[in-house]
Amino acid sequence: MRYIENVKLKDGRECCLRNAEEKDGRAVLANFILTHLQTDNLASYADEITLNVEEEKTFLKNKADSANELELIALVDGEIVGLAGMVSIGNRVKVRHRASFGISIDQKYWGLGIGTAMLKACIGCAREAGYEQLELEVVEGNETAIAMYRNAGFVEYGRNPRGMKSRTAGYQETICMRMEL
Ligand SMILES: CC(C)(COP(=O)(O)OP(=O)(O)OC[C@H]1O[C@@H](n2cnc3c(N)ncnc32)[C@H](O)[C@@H]1OP(=O)(O)O)[C@@H](O)C(=O)NCCC(=O)NCCS
Numbered sequence: 001m002r003y004i005e006n007v008k009l010k011d012g013r014e015c016c017l018r019n020a021e022e023k024d025g026r027a028v029l030a031n032f033i034l035t036h037l038q039t040d041n042l043a044s045y046a047d048e049i050t051l052n053v054e055e056e057k058t059f060l061k062n063k064a065d066s067a068n069e070l071e072l073i074a075l076v077d078g079e080i081v082g083l084a085g086m087v088s089i090g091n092r093v094k095v096r097h098r099a100s101f102g103i104s105i106d107q108k109y110w111g112l113g114i115g116t117a118m119l120k121a122c123i124g125c126a127r128e129a130g131y132e133q134l135e136l137e138v139v140e141g142n143e144t145a146i147a148m149y150r151n152a153g154f155v156e157y158g159r160n161p162r163g164m165k166s167r168t169a170g171y172q173e174t175i176c177m178r179m180e181l
Helices: 020-036 053-065 114-128 143-152
Strands: 004-008 016-021 069-074 079-088 098-105 133-139 155-166 170-180
Touching: 004 114, 016 114, 020 053, 020 069, 020 079, 020 098, 053 069, 053 079, 069 114, 079 114, 098 114, 114 133, 133 143, 133 155, 143 170
Parallel strands: 098 133
Antiparallel strands: 004 016, 016 069, 069 079, 079 098, 133 170, 155 170
């Protein structure tokens, strides 16, 4: 999907939200690796990312051309500072009304409103694509993310006490959240 919007951040700076393009492959991959080194609240480790730049470019081209999936980037002063994705749960009749959401932002840019703006953009695109429900899983204790999701209208529908197993923290409970669109 295609998307573009300029938003004003809490510190007064401008932030451009737009769908990632093939040309963004190298920078997107770099930001993905950076953010996955900064937190234990994501579902993969930086050293598990096996995509190379060419594969990332192809991935981004497919997302930009897709009618129902979005890979969104946030740019501040021309630099990619965050990524968010809205992806289909599946194409089969019984599940094609559902999409899932994921997000990661460079720690230097937390607390400026970028996460909320990206989430809002993805919710709008999910509605436009015809989904009826947006879903996600968040690690218990990730208070910023949980507050952001609740503020946007997500509700908890279950918990998995062993949803993730961190290399350093052991089992992490995950909270399943959903939002009707
Ligand atoms: C979670 C994340 C995307 C939030 O992005 P962000 O740009 O920092 O979020 P925002 O600045 O829009 O703030 C979101 C809300 O969190 C709330 N918040 C911020 N810090 C908080 C805290 N310590 N406790 C409770 N709520 C908090 C605020 O209410 C804010 O909403 P407001 O602006 O209406 O007051 C970002 O911290 C991140 O990338 N974290 C690492 C990866 C991750 O955890 N991803 C989510 C996986 S499910």
